[in-house]
Amino acid sequence: MNNLANAKAVWIETAKDLRSLLGDNAHRSWTARLSLHSADAGVVRLTGPTRFVLSRIETDYGHSIAELWAARDNRLVVLGLASDFDSAPLDNAAPAQNSLADSPRPASASASPQLKLVTPPAECPPENEAIVAQAKPESRERRFTFDNFVVGPTNELAYAIARKVVATPEAQYNPVVIHGPHGMGKTHLLHAVKSEIEMTDPARRVHLINSEQFVSTFVRSLRGQGREAVDAFKSSLRDVDLLIIDDAHFIADKPTSQEELLHTLISLVGESRQVLLATDRHPHAITKASDRLKSIMCAGLLCDIGPADYELRRRILDRLIERKRGGPNPALAMPQTARDHLAARINATPRDLEGAFNQVVARSEFLGRPLTLESVQEALSHSRYNNGMRPTVDKIQRATGKEFGITMDDMLSKRRARAxxxxxxxxxxxxxxxxxxxxxxxxxxxxGRDHTTVIHAVKRIESLRAEDSALNAHIEAVIEALKS
Incomplete structure (x- = not known):
């Protein structure tokens, strides 16, 4: 069997092992996006769709890929874009400089398994590098950085767009609007953009303002402070290279402030100065916004942040634990069973997950009890995250039917109409x-449906929640009804 055919056979089995090891969601989101490019005597090359994806795979799953490959094949595994391999063939004899897999190889192997990137992406550093946590409380600027932002399928695009705004002073899409429910990480990304530019390009003029500051400052300038105050406010917004506005939807509630926002956007976009906005909904869903404001907000690039899936919630918990270990509780330990339970139980926003985590840890610290699955369950039973008795399947069916306007007979029937x-x-x-x-x-x-039908339904709805905001709103309404 030649090198490429042998590598294809190994990759097929390795991919199966990765799916079993990582789970369907993580594998589908990341490692399943790799493809075998080429192979020779010493190196096998895997390609991915973007440098961002390759960086995430290297940092989170590189060790697993290398170990699973090494169990069947002795070659070095290298990740890169197809263009990397096509334009600049790799020196097969060169040793890996950034091996991720340093654990012993199986007894049958003769060297440590290795995996490396051809060229680490300068514009997108691995998001889960070790955090250098501070003993004193973190400021918003220190906490809200790209390194502290946990990336998953539902926020991957927003993260990549934010990095692009940092890396590209010239406005390619204008304005950029990141929208999604509260607590999803929009504010984190806005502050990360500002902090990164201040570190890497201090000459670039960046102004970040939230909606409350925008409205209050503008109103004060109108009330008795003279024309100079109004001009100074306008200048603070328009004499910049990048204007960032958080919670821009609130400005639409004030007609005069909305008019000022509209003229500011027209001015900056017309001069090709970048604008980055965050809202809690799609611009067309901001009911008090004028048609002109909606139009200019939708003329650039819209990007939504969806609910965190189970895999992302687990990784957020890992990040929270690392941050705590760098602060007042360096010995903090939470078993995997407790992490899994917390991630599964708090099926809400990342902010809610952090609140539940803080509550669990505080009870452990103040009562002097170790963090176990039992202690986490007890802590949640006394919190707002306790929903009381679990709803029955029958209650879920009836609540869902009521929300969507179908009967129980429809719910249990064999009918396949989408409605x-x-x-x-x-x-x-x-x-x-x-x-x-x-x-x-x-x-x-x-x-009387088969369990595979249920599996398909669960995967389908998990996917649609991230893509279809209207459907997700219906689901949230059902969940709230079941909690009440």
Whole structure:
């Protein structure tokens, strides 16, 4: 068998092992996006779609890839874009400089498994590098950095766009609007952009202002402070290279302030000066915004941040634990079972997850008890995150049917019309995440369906929640109804 054919066979088996090791979600989001490019006697080359994806795979999953490959093949594994390999062939004899896998190889192997990138992406450093935590409380500028932002499928695009704004002084898309519910990380990204530019390009003029500051400062300048105060306010917004406005949707509530925002955007966009906005919804859903304001906000680049999936919530918890260890509790330890339970239980925003984590840790510190699965369950039972008794599958079906306007007969029927099938999938998804019922049991309660139907429904709704804001709003409404 030649080198390439052998490598293809090894990659097929390695990919299967990665899926089993990492789980379907993580594998589908990251390692499944790799492809075998070429192979020779000493090196096998895997390609990915972007440098961002390659960097994330290297930092989070490189060790696993190298070890699983090494169990079957002795060659060095290298990640890169196809253009890297096509334009500049790698020196096969060169040793890996940034090997991620330093654990012993299986007894049958003769060297340590290795994986490396051809050229680490300068514009996108690995997001999960070790955090140098400070003993004193972190300021917003120190905490809200790109290194501290945990990236997953639902916020990957927003993260990449924010990095692009930093790396490209010339406005390619203008304005850029990042939208999504509160607590998803929009403010974090805005401050990260400002902090990164101040470190890497201090000559670039950046002004970050939130909606409250915008409205209050503008109103004060109008009330008795004279024309000079109004001109000074306008100058602070327009004599910049990059204007960043957080919670811009609130400005639409004030007609005069909205008019000033509109003229500011027209001025900056017309002069090709970059504007970066964050809102809690799509511009067209900001009911009090004028058509002109909606139009200019939608003329650039819109990017939404969706709900964090289970895998992302687990990684956020890992980051929170690392931060705590660098502060007042260096010995903080939370077993994996407790982390998994917390990530599964707090199926809300990253901000809610952090609040629940702080509550769990505070009880442990103040009561002098170790963090265990039992202590986490006890802490959550006394918090607002405790939903009381778990809803039954029947209650979930009825609440979902009421929200979507279908009957229980429709829910349990064999009908496949989308108006019925989609609410049925939502109910299956909620039954999976909100009850302890097994997949076969859930399937039986939906008209005798197979467990594979439930699995398909859960995966489909998880995907749609990140893509379809209207559907996600319906799901959130059902969840709130079940909690009440």
């Amino acid at each position: 019925i099938a989609r609410p049925r999938q939502v109910a299956m998804y909620l039954a999976k995440i909100m009850t302890t019922r097994s997949l076969p049991d859930i399937g039986r309660r939906f008209g």
